Amino acid sequence: MKERIPAGLRELLAQATADGHLPWRRLLKAGDWLLLLAAAALVAASFPLLWRGGVADRAIVKRDGQLVTELALNIPRKYEVIGAIGTTVIEVQPGRARVLSDPGPRQYCVQQGWLTRANAVAICAPNHVTLQLAGRSGQNGAYDTLNY
Amino acid sequence: MTRSIIELPVTADDYRIARYAAAAIALTVAEAALPSPLPGIKPGLANIIVLVVLARYGWKDAAWVSLLRVVAGSLVIGQFLAPGFFLALAGALCSLAVLALAQHLPPRFFGPVSASVLAAFAHIGGQIALARVWLVPHDGVFYLLPLFATAALVFGTINGLVAARLLAAAVATPATPPSVKAAL
Numbered sequence: 001m002k003e004r005i006p007a008g009l010r011e012l013l014a015q016a017t018a019d020g021h022l023p024w025r026r027l028l029k030a031g032d033w034l035l036l037l038a039a040a041a042l043v044a045a046s047f048p049l050l051w052r053g054g055v056a057d058r059a060i061v062k063r064d065g066q067l068v069t070e071l072a073l074n075i076p077r078k079y080e081v082i083g084a085i086g087t088t089v090i091e092v093q094p095g096r097a098r099v100l101s102d103p104g105p106r107q108y109c110v111q112q113g114w115l116t117r118a119n120a121v122a123i124c125a126p127n128h129v130t131l132q133l134a135g136r137s138g139q140n141g142a143y144d145t146l147n148y
Numbered sequence: 149m150t151r152s153i154i155e156l157p158v159t160a161d162d163y164r165i166a167r168y169a170a171a172a173i174a175l176t177v178a179e180a181a182l183p184s185p186l187p188g189i190k191p192g193l194a195n196i197i198v199l200v201v202l203a204r205y206g207w208k209d210a211a212w213v214s215l216l217r218v219v220a221g222s223l224v225i226g227q228f229l230a231p232g233f234f235l236a237l238a239g240a241l242c243s244l245a246v247l248a249l250a251q252h253l254p255p256r257f258f259g260p261v262s263a264s265v266l267a268a269f270a271h272i273g274g275q276i277a278l279a280r281v282w283l284v285p286h287d288g289v290f291y292l293l294p295l296f297a298t299a300a301l302v303f304g305t306i307n308g309l310v311a312a313r314l315l316a317a318a319v320a321t322p323a324t325p326p327s328v329k330a331a332l
Contacts, residue, residue, distance in 0.1 A: 006167035008204060009197070015317035027312035031257030036305065039265055043301050047294045 056118040056133035059097040061090055064128045073097060073133070083127030090131055099124060099131055165201075165209055169216035172197040176221035186292070187232075189299045192307060194221070195243070195267065199260050199311035204318060207248050214240050231283055235275045242274030243267040260315055264308025268300035 005013070028036075059071045061081055068081055071092050078100065079090045086103030096116045099109040104126035112122045118135030172194035179193050194217050202210035218240045222233040247270075250263045276296065280289050 006164060006171060008164070009168065009171055009200065009314075012200065012314045012317045016314055019317055022313065022316060024309055024313070027259065027309055027316060028261055029257050029259045031253065032259050032261040032308075035258070035262045035265060036301075039269070039301050043294065043297045046297050 056095070056097075056116065056120070056135050058134050059090065059092055059115075060132045060134055062130045062132070068129075070134075071097070081127075081129050083124070083129045085127050088124050088127050088129040097131060097133060098122070099129075102129070103127055161209070164205070165212045165216070168197055168201050168209070169213045169220065172213055172217035173221045173224060176217060177224050180225045186295060189296065191303045192268065192271070195264065195271075196307050196311045196314070198243075198247075199264055199267075199308065200314055200318075202247055202251060202263065203260060203311070203315050207244075207251055210247065211244050214244055234282075235278055238274040238278040239271035240274075242270040242277075246270035259308075260311040261305060261308030264311060265301065265304035268304030268307070269297070272296040272300045 057073050059073060061068045061071065061079065063081055063083055069079065071077065071079055071090070073092060073095055076093045077091075079092065081088045081090065083103075088102045088109075089100040091098050091100040093114075096114040098114045099112070099122050102110050102124045104110075104124050106126075109122040109124040109129075109131070115122060115131065115133050118133055121130060121132040123130045175193040175197065179190055182191070184190055195214075198210050198214045198217070201213045215237075218233070218236050219228070222228045222230070222236065227233050227236075246266050247263060250258075250266045253262060272293075276289060276293060280287070
């Protein structure tokens with residue numbers, strides 16, 4: 001093999017180097033600008049998809065799979081659920097909810113911290129209590145849980 | 149042991165495609181060393197080569213370079229037949245399909261940047277479609293679409309500009325007709 005870079009490409013590189021500075025705007029034609037604008041608009045329009053996971057507006061508390069209560073996420077409050085081995089305390093603040101304390105030995109649901117998105121869930125298995133957020137749109141009801 | 153020599157007829161076109169593919173593979177390998185914030189988001193520098201080949205030698209050569217790049221590039225970085233390979237292949241096939249159409253855009257108004265951006269979008273489209281069907285059978289993958297689309301727009305534009313810059317030089321150095329001057 002005589003050359004490492006294809007002859008055509010080498011010529012182009014040499015020529016491009018020899019040409020010196022060429023304003024990059026001159027590399028774009030009218031159609032390119034239009035296409036770029038359209039593409040940028042589409043990309044911007046697609047961003048709400050990122051948040052389609054949804055804003056949560058209520059917290060659903062269940063014990064043994066049975067609904068205990070639904071708490072609106074607009075007033076801060078605390079709610080106590082008596083479960084299989086003790087009392088689980090749920091804390092609600094505007095737009096978010098968490099398990100404040102739980103009698104479970106490993107504290108997984110407490111350590112999960114604040115839940116903010118629709119369909120996020122914290123499960124306190126030893127106490128048979130779950131806390132799940134729900135959004136306005138019912139369309140995500142097909143999923144048990146979504147994690148972020 | 150008898151030395152047997154098998155000679156396959158190699159045309160000048162084969163050499164040229166192989167050399168361009170080698171350049172594209174080199175860029176793929178160099179790029180594999182770059183950290184990526186999200187799997188699938190890469191600059192795709194090898195596509196600069198594909199764009200240059202497309203403009204100078206036509207779609208068939210570009211397809212060869214692109215597909216050789218995917219296969220050989222994945223062999224070099226140890227990704228052959230791994231999920232990443234199939235995603236790259238799906239992306240490359242979709243890009244090539246779009247480029248086949250995009251090359252008919254009126255050259256008076258559309259340059260390599262348009263081709264590059266369209267191909268970049270086709271690339272992520274193909275990748276996400278395959279990922280949705282095969283790797284992550286859940287609509288959750290589409291949540292990432294805006295990020296992929298942004299990357300496609302940015303890198304597609306940059307790659308297109310680089311290709312346009314190289315091809316602007318090509319106006320000064322007219323393309324060597326493939327078969328006349330053997331690219332040796």
